[in-house]
Amino acid sequence: MFYHVKETQFNVRVSKPDPRFARLMLEQFGGANGELSAAMQYFVQAYSCKNTYPEIYDMLMDIAAEELGHLEMVGATIQMLLTGINGEMKDMHENAEYNGVMNGKAAKEEFIHEALVNPQFGIISAGSVILSDSNGNPWTAAYISANSDPTVDMRSNIASESRAKIVYEYLFKYTDDPWVKKTLGFLMTREITHYQQFEAALQTIEPNFPPGILQGNQKYSNTHYNMSKGDKYNGPWKEGMSTQLKEEWQVCDDAVKQADETNGLLDLEPKGTDRTDKSIEDLDKKLSEERSTKVREANPEKDQQWTQFKKKKK
Amino acid sequence: MFYHVKETQFNVRVSKPDPRFARLMLEQFGGANGELSAAMQYFVQAYSCKNTYPEIYDMLMDIAAEELGHLEMVGATIQMLLTGINGEMKDMHENAEYNGVMNGKAAKEEFIHEALVNPQFGIISAGSVILSDSNGNPWTAAYISANSDPTVDMRSNIASESRAKIVYEYLFKYTDDPWVKKTLGFLMTREITHYQQFEAALQTIEPNFPPGILQGNQKYSNTHYNMSKGDKYNGPWKEGMSTQLKEEWQVCDDAVKQADETNGLLDLEPKGTDRTDKSIEDLDKKLSEERSTKVREANPEKDQQWTQFKKKKK
Amino acid sequence: MFYHVKETQFNVRVSKPDPRFARLMLEQFGGANGELSAAMQYFVQAYSCKNTYPEIYDMLMDIAAEELGHLEMVGATIQMLLTGINGEMKDMHENAEYNGVMNGKAAKEEFIHEALVNPQFGIISAGSVILSDSNGNPWTAAYISANSDPTVDMRSNIASESRAKIVYEYLFKYTDDPWVKKTLGFLMTREITHYQQFEAALQTIEPNFPPGILQGNQKYSNTHYNMSKGDKYNGPWKEGMSTQLKEEWQVCDDAVKQADETNGLLDLEPKGTDRTDKSIEDLDKKLSEERSTKVREANPEKDQQWTQFKKKKK
């Protein structure tokens, strides 16, 4: 169940209206990396954790609820930045068809110009917030990721928080309002906080690499393919040891030749790795047993009830 | 600010898994007429009411928060209906590439068949809820309406509640689980409740017809055009008095002839109505003044602060 | 079958080109609340009425055809507002790659500026109308609602007409062209007309509340939940009688406590209502029989033919 409390978490203020910046702020309201994306992603991910990882469920719901509050704060900022348009749009008399000629033309020109920043501010929401991004694309659930495995979902969240953080960073550049900047600073900082919380949650699951259960095939896991000809650069993604499996990087400069010589890699031999078919199969088996047992024990199939209610005295 | 409370509003239960019905229930989770649509529509509409119609703001936020809780309940039902899939998906060992031949083939065939009901239950969410409709379309904000005028928004909400109600009604047909039916019954009933609440709110604004400020032109407001030839039917939409303006219906059977004779209606004379240019202009003027004043007084433009915090002792 | 007649229903005129207003008008061409949405919504709804409610089918088709004509009129207005761009775009010689330096640079700058209002006016439609909204989102059938029950569909239509009306109202504010205003006035008025027609049609079906067949559960139908803390407002949505079922509003300020005390509402007792399990079941039964019989009798399943043709002499 969700409750709304009329106070916001942070003191959201605006010095004066600014429809142009309101349009940019939409990116964090109904945009791909905005607050609704965050809230919905964590909320949807939480379902698969509820019984199996109840402590992660609790964290996801904490942060999802906080993000809903941030959505409200972003919307509040946009709403205040648009103040004046709605009043204007309720003053329709002189614009009706009975009036062929306009008074106050200059002011109207300016008003029109402002409204054109996002035409739907003028003619759909009439000076109110819209659930779209800064280009007018309605928010879509295609933005969110939830794959029922915290070793994947926590990484999706770390990336989401990184993107949300940098969009707030970029937004600073487009406003001079010191009050709006305070709000941006708070919201940007919270993404940094959540990033670290998801990282901490990821580390409670061991092993967490590779994400999921299955180990990768040792024949293909440490080869860099040079598919982009013309300059040659080096880096730790093709030299030395790989970051997680600690295998030695191999470089293949001619993938066609390699494929031809190995019947399309079927006859390839692993190099620079200690992992074997046996060691991998053992890990696959061990993790399958551990994780599937954990899920099954926590989620009995019959006669399920989502919440246990506490019978209290009336 | 939003809080989440782990209890649900209603006791959500499921007798046994049923992926087919889970797919249908998605319609109320991430579908056009589902709970997220309701929650987001009322939440977004609330912004324009906050200062101007604070009592409607309060009601919209009450219902938006309740709908978020219903979203959670619908998701909980789907999640429980899918129980078993996630456990199966964590048991990957025998499926890895090292195992060319499968055991337990018959059971697997059946499992595959169930998963195919919505393939993303099998390979994306792995037995967890997805923010899409029953056909897999991700939720989009194109579903919601908010036009910054309660005489419009309340009507949008009445229609939304009507659609949500009938989708719950239709869903009854597709499940035998008595516990799921209890939940459907509760959720369906709440739509009926909200419908009446939005209707009551609409009635607090007078006049509320036509929606918005401007009165329609009396020359075109009471004519039914017969543009669909072949049968002739009558009804109160072309006979007698119109429902709100109480004008007498006129029927035009030949719109081309009418247009030709009146220079494209420019020379048309009103019939069956008492409304005049003067009476309309007066109403336009009066409503413009009333409503724009109300908005402007409630929404000063300078140094805005969304919430007033109460300084309490620490 | 549809016929097109080259006359428009109303005399559509434009004093001079105005690409900025053309962009705004797109909202009523390919936007969520525009004329294509109206035409397609009524057209699609009509199918389920054809045999069961032939008089409503007739009305829906009348209005759908009229709305197609309005779509044409909106498009005609936009097209005339863009006059000049297409001619310019066919004058490509000086712009080809053979000419590094431009003549008439100032004029071109201005031309570019106008085109940037909606870039696709410049480089896709080359000064012609586009089937998208004012922000460039292509029209999508996600905008329309049709649920095969006139007690729902008529309400969807009342809301759609309300939204279309207010968008026309808002548009007045952004043009000074007296001829365009005449057209806006006509189109806005027709939405008011159609609103009343759908309302009249809804009233021909009794009972029409709640929409559909099933009555709501009397335990949950008259409670307002206070889920939005911080201020307290009253209103007829929580005080007095509900608008349709005439039950007495109950207010619950602590939904968690209520749920805990009633095992998630399962043990809740109805209050402030005369409706009973028996009275509801009787109504459900009666309506099921009436409505399903009506549908089945009107729609035999075998050897169906959509139109009966009249054999005429050649």
Place this chain on the structure above:
Amino acid sequence: MFYHVKETQFNVRVSKPDPRFARLMLEQFGGANGELSAAMQYFVQAYSCKNTYPEIYDMLMDIAAEELGHLEMVGATIQMLLTGINGEMKDMHENAEYNGVMNGKAAKEEFIHEALVNPQFGIISAGSVILSDSNGNPWTAAYISANSDPTVDMRSNIASESRAKIVYEYLFKYTDDPWVKKTLGFLMTREITHYQQFEAALQTIEPNFPPGILQGNQKYSNTHYNMSKGDKYNGPWKEGMSTQLKEEWQVCDDAVKQADETNGLLDLEPKGTDRTDKSIEDLDKKLSEERSTKVREANPEKDQQWTQFKKKKK
């Protein structure tokens, strides 16, 4: 203005319901290559032709109106194929929450199975047609093309008709109903007719290649680049003369080498062509003058009126 006539152009009939085929037919109702796509594409294209190419405007409107009628016919077929579902969905009594246990379970199972073909047939449209494709994607205006030049638009239409034709062809494979096949045969044939009509219209404009005004650069117009290594095939797209410009095909097997040797083609010399900078510039100039003059003369910018009404006696 559009009129609807209740007769369909062709005698649309269905022997017996078939929800599976109904789902497939949706492809031609709300699908990418379906009848709404055709109708809207021609309707939108018509605007730019109205004054400049009035005879093509007339043809586009003829065919657009016919396609709207075909949309109706496809919808009528789907509606009849779904007969029975709506009646069932109005018979809700035994499914309400008061009834924990179901009668007629076997029949219901089958009903559910049929409905699952497209879940929205069951729970959204309740046995009625939906404006989406066979996979449930709502129709979107992203499907249509209109570029304000008949040498482009007619070619878009030829392609659209080709696609619509083959989808009807494929549909034959999935029904045994002889009446439905008659309808498919009629609709498929009309696509063949329209194809030829658009081709004839294209030929009335000379020259029509390349589409638009500007001639291509003779240095790059007749080279085939071999960018796909591994097998060598020949064909008239790299041997002999090009189809329209009648230049001799050149083949470049090493685009990198060519770019390096010619400073990224800037120093490339034309081969196998008689076209020159001069001949091209002359053509560009001539066509620019002809076509822009034609557009400008036909579309005066001031005081535009879409239709001229004939003042008739009342």
Place this chain on the structure above:
Amino acid sequence: MFYHVKETQFNVRVSKPDPRFARLMLEQFGGANGELSAAMQYFVQAYSCKNTYPEIYDMLMDIAAEELGHLEMVGATIQMLLTGINGEMKDMHENAEYNGVMNGKAAKEEFIHEALVNPQFGIISAGSVILSDSNGNPWTAAYISANSDPTVDMRSNIASESRAKIVYEYLFKYTDDPWVKKTLGFLMTREITHYQQFEAALQTIEPNFPPGILQGNQKYSNTHYNMSKGDKYNGPWKEGMSTQLKEEWQVCDDAVKQADETNGLLDLEPKGTDRTDKSIEDLDKKLSEERSTKVREANPEKDQQWTQFKKKKK
């Protein structure tokens, strides 16, 4: 397998940044008729040709790969046109919340104005290219067509190349940069080349009209329906012989009367054609046998391997 080579096919250059034109160029990067649409359409079509029409597969892959290179070139142009924004966006210090007041306000105002051309250039991609069209719509696979029949697909491609050509043509109008024009000229010319290549490929398949296998019904193939009343125009789409089937055009001015007299065309007699039921059935049969045999022989179902690798010496 795809390789990337760092050289571009053509020397892509930009004289100086121009965010406004960058926005327009997006249309050819992530727009409906842009280079990704072309590349993906040909790439996806190629699959059905691989075994059945290997020479067309080769051509489609040649052109698909070339179009990917053009996508890169368009993106490179946009990227260079946006130079400066990214550097600005990495200079965040003075914008952080610690600084309430801005220096260099005028410059910033201008910067903001430029960024507003497409807000996502400012706050999402920070001066880099975006995979959307000029209005910010993300690229969607709804733009591409592939129907597994080269007589359809080649025609889709001819139309796609026509549209891509004219969008490049229109773009010339909006830039003065002579270097950018050189690139536009090259890219536009290549569309003309590809057009002719697809036409040549179409001609290698005989017969190729009607597209696909099935012949149309001779009763409906040569009638023009006059559904658009008000003016009368003639043209080769209703007079003389049809372009491909060489049947004599018939005109029906009253489709309702015709339908009534022929029981919805069921009793219609063919006119102006030599085609008969027998000749059509023969052609259907012949083509079915030829084409299905060709497909089946080229695509054995068992133990398929996509590539045959050549075992080379190591």
Place this chain on the structure above:
Amino acid sequence: MFYHVKETQFNVRVSKPDPRFARLMLEQFGGANGELSAAMQYFVQAYSCKNTYPEIYDMLMDIAAEELGHLEMVGATIQMLLTGINGEMKDMHENAEYNGVMNGKAAKEEFIHEALVNPQFGIISAGSVILSDSNGNPWTAAYISANSDPTVDMRSNIASESRAKIVYEYLFKYTDDPWVKKTLGFLMTREITHYQQFEAALQTIEPNFPPGILQGNQKYSNTHYNMSKGDKYNGPWKEGMSTQLKEEWQVCDDAVKQADETNGLLDLEPKGTDRTDKSIEDLDKKLSEERSTKVREANPEKDQQWTQFKKKKK
């Protein structure tokens, strides 16, 4: 420039057709986490790195090109899994309208059933691959992220690879074909490889936390808000030190009270951190200077040329 080589990187094989699994594999062809998403994400990200981080540009292009090859391999698998449908669809004779009665009805029933798995396999692509996900949603660029900062983009990529990996893992469960499993194993492993490569690239940039330039505010960076009431769980996301900034976690159980007491956090004092306004401002300044200088030096604005061609002898 891109080249296509007809060999695939890995030996893609299929034992026998399986349309059901083909549908599931679509998820990795045109789905949110599929190969096109990967290829396009890295390709688009590469632009902002080209001059500033040329070694990361090289790596992104290497992997983008490899992913295009994987897209081809996934498509090849789907294509082979659908073998047989296309041949059937070219055998249209017996299905034409001349044949009211079908032979081989049982076989056809089965064929229809298979096709219904994804109806567009039957009637759009006719047994060929489609650029959509397993639910038929066309691929959209809304799936990709590119924010012009490698400290963000590399994290987006790590998350993308994690998701792609687990979808391949889940797919294993739905096929018994040992050859298909080999391909899944190869592709899954490559995601593990790329994950580590992006992680290595991220580590070459120091500092890389927080992503971007600006440091978060020390007042808000280490507080966990308990917004989800009902159970209490602990974890390293609220206890001990934060993962990156090494600040001590603070827990706030009553955000409303905290906001009320601190004027909406404006008066909040930092706790559990050594970071100060000064230390943060210094870091902001230092990073701004370093990073913006790096970008500006690498990207001069005038007379830009994407590639330097090497003049070779002809």
